[in-house]
Amino acid sequence: MSAIIDEFSLGHPDNKGYGKARRLKPLSSGDEHFSTIEKLFYKGWKHPKKPKQKIHAIFKILSSDSSLKPFHRYRALVASSPALRNRTKNPANEQLLFHGTNRFCRLAEDSSRVRLCSLSKCHLCSIIRNSFDVKKCGTKHKFRRFGTGIYTTTCSSKADDYVLNDDESSKLRVLLVNRVIVGNPHKRRQNATALTEPPCGHHSVVGEPGLDLNYAETVVYDNDAIRPAFLIVYREDAEEVKLNLKSLIITLFKTPLAS
């Protein structure tokens, strides 16, 4: 038996019963990953005008060893680069970052819908199955602020802008949380749309809010710098919906309502 690559591997003994088309492993709310992802999601929900959301479920995304190995190789390479030589903790500066995409199936709508679809236009299933492909960058959105790369963010409400459900009747939305090798980031506040790789000595570009951006984003330019790791299923908070409705009625009729 080959060595276990990591806990996201389909070959890990804890992941028995999962396979090629069945990659989503539900996390219980007591799982340490659940609380980590939950915190990142709520902390990253920054758009003041977007309604608050509630997490419905979180799944771990399992991948084959043949997909995880190049990611591990890339991570080791980045960790050995001169710029990161003095880092002791998290040597490759790996971060968990959000990415929103379109979903043309009902994946993760409930615990029975965990099989990936085979529709080529369903980017969600394609990313879970084959990870990200820099060549597909910008096929959906023509404007590429930091060039041809794979875009992620710490801001869940920004990633949510890119979430699209083909079935508009679905109230549930899903976001990918990814392991991203940020390495030594090149930080910038202004657009650089012609980039196809990070500037020399850097491994990623981090757009900082200020001039051209309102919310942070992180771009990597190598397919092996990123792997999908978790899927968050969420929807508008029902309490929030009630509150919004109430304040709308108060505004419309200028009459205070009894609570």
Ligand SMILES: [Zn+2]
């Ligand atoms: Zn799908």
